[in-house]
Amino acid sequence: MTLRFTTAGESHGKALVTIVEGLPAGLPVTAEWVDRELARRMQGYGRGARMKIERDRIEWLSGVRAGETLGSPVAMLIPNRDWANWEDVMAYENSDPPGELRRRRVTRPRPGHADLAGVLKYDRLDGRDILERASARETTARVAAGALAKRLLAEFGVEIGSHVVSLGGIRADTARGSRSEPLPGPLNEASDRSELRVLDGSMEAEIIRRIDAAKKAGDTLGGEAEVVARGVVVGLGSHVSWDRKLDGRLAGMLMSIPAVKGVEIGMGFEAARRPGSAVHDPIEGGEAGMLGSGEGRGGLRPPLAPASTDPRGGFRRPTNNAGGLEGGITTGEPVVVKVAMKPIATLMSPLPTVDLRSGQPAKAVSERSDVTAVPAMGVIAEALVALVLADAMLEKFGGDSLPEMRRNYDGYVAALGSRWATTSDVPGS
Numbered sequence: 001m002t003l004r005f006t007t008a009g010e011s012h013g014k015a016l017v018t019i020v021e022g023l024p025a026g027l028p029v030t031a032e033w034v035d036r037e038l039a040r041r042m043q044g045y046g047r048g049a050r051m052k053i054e055r056d057r058i059e060w061l062s063g064v065r066a067g068e069t070l071g072s073p074v075a076m077l078i079p080n081r082d083w084a085n086w087e088d089v090m091a092y093e094n095s096d097p098p099g100e101l102r103r104r105r106v107t108r109p110r111p112g113h114a115d116l117a118g119v120l121k122y123d124r125l126d127g128r129d130i131l132e133r134a135s136a137r138e139t140t141a142r143v144a145a146g147a148l149a150k151r152l153l154a155e156f157g158v159e160i161g162s163h164v165v166s167l168g169g170i171r172a173d174t175a176r177g178s179r180s181e182p183l184p185g186p187l188n189e190a191s192d193r194s195e196l197r198v199l200d201g202s203m204e205a206e207i208i209r210r211i212d213a214a215k216k217a218g219d220t221l222g223g224e225a226e227v228v229a230r231g232v233v234v235g236l237g238s239h240v241s242w243d244r245k246l247d248g249r250l251a252g253m254l255m256s257i258p259a260v261k262g263v264e265i266g267m268g269f270e271a272a273r274r275p276g277s278a279v280h281d282p283i284e285g286g287e288a289g290m291l292g293s294g295e296g297r298g299g300l301r302p303p304l305a306p307a308s309t310d311p312r313g314g315f316r317r318p319t320n321n322a323g324g325l326e327g328g329i330t331t332g333e334p335v336v337v338k339v340a341m342k343p344i345a346t347l348m349s350p351l352p353t354v355d356l357r358s359g360q361p362a363k364a365v366s367e368r369s370d371v372t373a374v375p376a377m378g379v380i381a382e383a384l385v386a387l388v389l390a391d392a393m394l395e396k397f398g399g400d401s402l403p404e405m406r407r408n409y410d411g412y413v414a415a416l417g418s419r420w421a422t423t424s425d426v427p428g429s
């Protein structure tokens with residue numbers, strides 16, 4: 001990975017920390033830009049009491065000076081306001097006598113959460129030692145990292161947005177109809193207007209009723225969100241080795257979001273049910289799209305037409321069932337991924353489990369939680385898509401500074417635009 005990031009912090013610990021390494025120097029950044037993304041993650045109908053306590057904001061710790069990155073690791077701190085209520089339970093050091101502080105012990109693991117597998121693997125007696133880190137609270141730190149990746153991508157005209165396509169089994173993109181219908185742009189301007197982050201406002205009332213009913217029943221709901229990245233240059237990722245394929249890198253990253261159980265790229269699973277003629281996206285453009293009149297042909301002569309600034313290299317597709325990826329490489333069409341989240345594992349009407357102290361059947365613990373966090377999951381998925389794309393951009397264009405990266409990018413795009421001028425007289429062509 002060229003762009004590396006790591007996070008630390010427990011859900012009810014003092015703070016979350018993010019370290020992002022590999023950003024070029026000279027990227028303009030503000031806390032306000034990052035905080036805006038953190039605020040978006042906290043929204044959404046169906047979230048629990050915790051989001052009323054927190055005001056997620058970053059504090060710069062390193063890597064930034066006078067509003068620009070320095071090229072050194074960027075560290076950000078996000079204090080947990082709830083820490084004030086958990087200081088004794090989450091105390092760093094042991095009490096005297098030992099064990100005094102082990103209140104709110106979790107011994108009835110929740111089916112679907114990391115509780116049971118975690119205590120067995122890490123040889124813990126208290127499920128809290130696991131759940132504090134397994135909590136989706138950690139995604140706050142990832143969204144902060146993703147905000148910087150988004151900032152870098154914005155310099156190259158990439159816009160990343162998302163919307164919720166289903167929640168609690170109710171589809172919310174029915175008005176959009178076929179996938180080829182264009183999405184509004186910028187996407188988040190439209191989806192963030194809805195507290196469910198859906199584009200089809202006519203479905204909101206029904207989904208809200210479903211969430212309210214689940215809450216009343218002590219149940220939880222999952223759903224799907226779609227992330228769209230527009231303006232991504234052709235040629236990120238690679239077909240040559242499994243770990244360089246960008247679709248694999250995106251899917252792996254997105255599957256790491258807590259509660260995510262599925263990722264589709266473009267048409268996804270539906271493509272498996274159709275013949276090739278109804279799946280693959282025809283290719284249009286080419287020479288005409290690049291140089292207009294065909295001027296500039298002539299072997300290795302420089303092109304007569306101005307260098308192209310089209311990140312698609314002059315080609316386009318009337319459909320985008322591939323979701324902007326062919327052979328693990330971006331095509332220049334929007335990168336489109338859909339992410340499926342299972343219902344949150346903390347049920348207020350708990351499921352059967354086994355008490356780890358007695359070995360007897362019991363009801364699972366019911367910690368405070370959300371009824372659904374699908375709208376937030378879309379925001380988290382945006383951040384992770386941004387991190388993968390920014391990593392791939394840095395890999396291809398490198399650069400210790402933003403101007404250097406830009407020169408490399410512009411040179412590549414210009415070369416794409418002059419391809420016909422330099423390749424048309426190649427023997428055998």
Ligand code: EPS
Binds near residue numbers: 048135
């Ligand atoms: C979350 C904070 C958590 C949960 C949720 C996500 O806060 P608390 O545990 O204090 O209520 O609301 O975490 C989970 C769904 C989970 O399973 O752990 C957040 O900041 O997103």
